[in-house]
Amino acid sequence: MTGQSEVPSGGMVGSDRPLISCDSIHKSYGSFEVLRGISTSVRSGEVVCIVGPSGGGKSTFLRTLNGLEGIQSGSITVNGLRLPGNRKVLREIRREVGMVFQSFNLFGHMSVRDNITLAPITARGLSREEANERAERLLERVGIRDQVDKYPGQLSGGQQQRVAIARALAMEPLAMLFDEPTSALDPEMIKEVLDAIRELARTGMTMIIVTHEMSFAREIADRILFFADGLLQVDATPEPFFGCPTNERLRAFLSKLL
């Protein structure tokens, strides 16, 4: 990605120090414990996929990483910033970590261009021209340069999700979080979104992807995490993960897939 010089000097490409690290995170809704002590870390440039049964805590875990969900105990460190933290820390982290949602969450009353430029202008202080130029470059990259003046409602699901990816990239984040980015899409649109994510992986973007697309996870991930019952059950590279899983829960989960 161009404009890397604008990324704070904390961007540690090729370093062994983790970009994101979690230390025994606990999270409950009332008496129900969704996350029961999650510890893991992600290095800069790594692509990590999270899979597992529904209700296992995958999405909740992802949403704790940028503070959309608070945690009851434990801590998260993102590029030297620590959660739980005050609003300033929270905003700082969110500027450095992009997020793509299952249901796109584009701003329906704004054009594609305004969707992408809003954050760079208000949160990074870019001029409208700089932000516009960045928006067009990113749309080019995800293959929908010609949709810049349309509204989200006029686009297909796949196009909307690619706009959402461009919108997150416009902040030039250090890492990207994907929360089931293809789950709300018609089958014929899944590929165009996965291709955009593949292209990001090639450029060395740090990514954490919650997904149900097993073959995609196998192809793209450096590591795969298996979440079930609020616990990180397995953390492995794709080969052993799919090859000969020793974890009972994972074996049961994989056997239910095609």
Add this chain to the structure above:
Amino acid sequence: MDFDLHVIENGIPLLMKGLITTIWVCGASLGIGTVLGSVACLSKLYGNRQQRLLANAYVNLFRTVPELVVIFWVYSCLPLFLNVRLSAPICGLVAMSLYAGAYLAEIFRAGILAVPRGQTEAGLALGIPTLHIWTAIIIPPALRRMAPALMGFLTELIKVSALLSTIAVGDLFYEASLIAAETFRYVEMISVVAVIYFIMIFPLSMIARYKERRLRAEIGH
């Protein structure tokens, strides 16, 4: 029965004066009501326990007590509590503003709650400052959803303003009834007042209906 147009013609200056007072009181109470309504709405949505309790008490009180009672209470009781003298127009404005604030609070709240949570989350996840989350992400779609209700409320506000004549605020209805009492031409004066209210309110309610239809088409139900 003879219908004397001369009475109406002679009454035009006074009717105009009354009309201006009506518009002025409605506009000002809409403005003050917007401020009160915003505070009450935000207290209900995001306030702590006491703030929520207070806002709820305010909204429920002024939505249940008849407007006429509110107007008389502000006119005849409030000055005793505050130990000040308030002119009738000021009392009218206070009463109308309190009434407007209570209704607007609920309209605002419904509009804000109609904006999907995911919109705010997307803004937060991008690190957009709180001010811009409100002005760019929440308020524009909320306003569009509120538009029909807001127009509808404006028509109600104008109608309620006629009640101010009971405390001798010189609004449209008050001036008309004065002329009627002096000339004994009730048919002419009350009829012409009805027509003027109709001309003011009917376009507003048509706009409200149009906005409502367009919104339904957009949202898809």
